[in-house]
Amino acid sequence: MTRISRREFAAGAAGAAALAGFAPAALAQGRARPRVVVVGGGFGGATTAKYLRMLDKNIQVTLVEPSQTFYTCPFSNLVLGGLRTLPSIAHNYTAMRNKYGVNVLHTTATKVDAAKKTVALANGQTLQYDKLVLSPGIDFKWGAIAGYDEPASQLLPHAWKAGPQTALLRRQLEAMRDGGTVVIAAPADPFRCPPGPYERVSMIAHYLKTKKPKSKILILDAKDAFSKQGLFMGGWKALYGDMIEWVPLSKDGKVVKVDAKTRQLECELGAKHKGDVVNVIPPQKAGAIAMAAGVAQGDWCPINPATFESTMRKDIHVIGDASIAAPMPKSGFSASSQGKVTAAAIVAMLQGKEPAAASFANTCYSLVGPDYGISVAAVYKVQDGKMIAVPNSGGVSPAQADPAFRKAEARYGESWYKANTAEVWG
Amino acid sequence: MTRLILAAAAVLASGMVPAQAQQADGRVLAMSCLNCHGPGGKSGGDIPSIAGKSEDFLKNALVDFREGKRTGNSATVMGRLAKGYSDDEIAAVAKYIATLK
Ligand SMILES: Cc1cc2nc3c(=O)[nH]c(=O)nc-3n(C[C@H](O)[C@H](O)[C@H](O)COP(=O)(O)OP(=O)(O)OC[C@H]3O[C@@H](n4cnc5c(N)ncnc54)[C@H](O)[C@@H]3O)c2cc1C
Numbered sequence: 456m457t458r459i460s461r462r463e464f465a466a467g468a469a470g471a472a473a474l475a476g477f478a479p480a481a482l483a484q485g486r487a488r489p490r491v492v493v494v495g496g497g498f499g500g501a502t503t504a505k506y507l508r509m510l511d512k513n514i515q516v517t518l519v520e521p522s523q524t525f526y527t528c529p530f531s532n533l534v535l536g537g538l539r540t541l542p543s544i545a546h547n548y549t550a551m552r553n554k555y556g557v558n559v560l561h562t563t564a565t566k567v568d569a570a571k572k573t574v575a576l577a578n579g580q581t582l583q584y585d586k587l588v589l590s591p592g593i594d595f596k597w598g599a600i601a602g603y604d605e606p607a608s609q610l611l612p613h614a615w616k617a618g619p620q621t622a623l624l625r626r627q628l629e630a631m632r633d634g635g636t637v638v639i640a641a642p643a644d645p646f647r648c649p650p651g652p653y654e655r656v657s658m659i660a661h662y663l664k665t666k667k668p669k670s671k672i673l674i675l676d677a678k679d680a681f682s683k684q685g686l687f688m689g690g691w692k693a694l695y696g697d698m699i700e701w702v703p704l705s706k707d708g709k710v711v712k713v714d715a716k717t718r719q720l721e722c723e724l725g726a727k728h729k730g731d732v733v734n735v736i737p738p739q740k741a742g743a744i745a746m747a748a749g750v751a752q753g754d755w756c757p758i759n760p761a762t763f764e765s766t767m768r769k770d771i772h773v774i775g776d777a778s779i780a781a782p783m784p785k786s787g788f789s790a791s792s793q794g795k796v797t798a799a800a801i802v803a804m805l806q807g808k809e810p811a812a813a814s815f816a817n818t819c820y821s822l823v824g825p826d827y828g829i830s831v832a833a834v835y836k837v838q839d840g841k842m843i844a845v846p847n848s849g850g851v852s853p854a855q856a857d858p859a860f861r862k863a864e865a866r867y868g869e870s871w872y873k874a875n876t877a878e879v880w881g
Numbered sequence: 882m883t884r885l886i887l888a889a890a891a892v893l894a895s896g897m898v899p900a901q902a903q904q905a906d907g908r909v910l911a912m913s914c915l916n917c918h919g920p921g922g923k924s925g926g927d928i929p930s931i932a933g934k935s936e937d938f939l940k941n942a943l944v945d946f947r948e949g950k951r952t953g954n955s956a957t958v959m960g961r962l963a964k965g966y967s968d969d970e971i972a973a974v975a976k977y978i979a980t981l982k
Contacts, residue, residue: 871917
């Protein structure tokens with residue numbers, strides 16, 4: 456054990472300049488079996504772990520994820536709307552273990568030593584790695600909105616990580632009187648799932664329209680424009696009349712303070728609002744382990760988009776919401792697409808080969824109503840070391856489309872969910 | 882071949898590292914298709930499966946999507962996506978997907 460780490464330390468220190476980002480020669484010549492540790496069993500991490508094993512059975516992959524059950528944020532808005540149940544968006548790690556031979560440890564990574572190439576776990580274990588992949592998702596910037604801390608989220612749920620928070624918000628909606636007001640505070644860019652708050656508004660509107668039609672929804676927004684805005688607003692008008700009011704930043708929409716007990720919100724220029732149900736989506740940053748590993752610059756992690764290797768620490772790759780991959784949005788599809796490219800790049804690097812040209816895609820389907828789907832799509836590649844959307848590709852669903860088109864996209868969204876979650880956990 | 886040499890020359894002229902002059906890799910290109918078309922290209926939902934199709938069928942379909950020959954309700958999203966791929970990339974991805982049974 457000591458001998459291995461000393462040798463790796465020496466190789467790392469002496470070879471750093473010469474290796475130009477590729478694996479130590481010892482690995483290229485087939486020294487035992489390379490070890491990859493993946494932190495986070497969500498969209499990015501679980502995809503990477505599985506694809507590493509699919510692409511190269513010689514690699515030993517350990518996946519570190521505290522939860523036995525993963526509830527997807529995708530389709531959690533449908534749970535709020537009453538179109539899905541929480542168990543229907545739950546996934547587990549059985550296939551990861553049994554089908555792909557990934558060593559899954561249900562614990563939390565607490566520390567990374569980039570020089571020794573070790574990860575410390577909350578269960579007391581320390582793992583040695585040749586390559587480390589971090590896909591920890593997001594953490595919230597508690598206190599960025601005055602009065603909104605973790606205890607406050609038990610009264611005013613964020614529901615921006617799915618599971619108990621989704622269930623809590625759903626219970627509050629069910630308990631609300633007809634004629635009540637639901638207030639949703641949406642954050643400024645960048646944040647997890649740009650169309651997410653507006654799909655949520657749509658699904659809550661669907662629930663209210665069917666069960667509590669006198670109710671209203673107020674969106675207090677920290678920005679002046681949002682993803683698929685024209686399509687959402689057109690859909691809202693068609694399906695929900697004037698149930699929904701959107702207050703942009705320029706109309707004093709940015710919430711700066713909340714009082715959790717009275718459910719009162721205060722905006723930047725002084726406007727005050729009160730809701731019967733209040734959903735606060737707070738500002739976000741990369742998951743804490745990214746900060747602990749020294750791979751974050753400010754709130755997010757800079758990477759080389761060809762391999763998603765950190766530009767700050769060699770042999771640590773950061774993918775998904777935690778990474779700076781713009782123009783790719785922070786989505787589950789993006790995270791999974793990045794995980795696949797990262798797995799292929801790591802396999803090549805461990806064999807001392809050059810990674811193949813990277814290619815990514817993303818599509819975010821949103822449901823405006825049960826039979827009313829819309830989407831935004833794009834293809835991405837790396838040019839001059841930068842992530843770009845391929846010019847003239849992608850875009851949003853047409854502004855004018857017949858009901859059959861919207862219905863087809865609603866069904867394709869469902870089909871996407873099935874395919875994408877099978878690609879990640881199946 | 883001439884095309885490859887020209888591409889390499891362009892890359893060198895623009896001062897980029899030659900690492901960027903990589904060939905289209907069908908498997909890497911296909912990986913993101915499976916997020917919609919399902920593991921191994923088998924969908925199990927309303928999005929059509931792409932496993933078990935011939936290389937020609939796949940190539941023609943992608944070109945038709947890209948050139949707007951499939952439109953309206955039979956091209957809800959593929960037109961937007963296919964515009965993101967060059968001829969070489971379409972050829973490479975079709976060749977790889979045709980191996981999925
Ligand atoms: C309401 C809503 C709707 C959405 N809808 C869509 C959609 O329709 N389509 C779409 O593509 N995207 C959607 N998203 C976005 C999507 O959920 C995220 O972009 C995606 O989850 C990001 O993947 P990730 O791997 O970066 O993080 P996650 O999927 O969040 O996974 C991170 C994992 O890391 C684990 N972790 C964190 N720290 C540690 C640690 N120290 N040690 C071990 N494990 C750790 C966590 O437990 C978690 O399981 C939606 C998001 C929301 C909130």
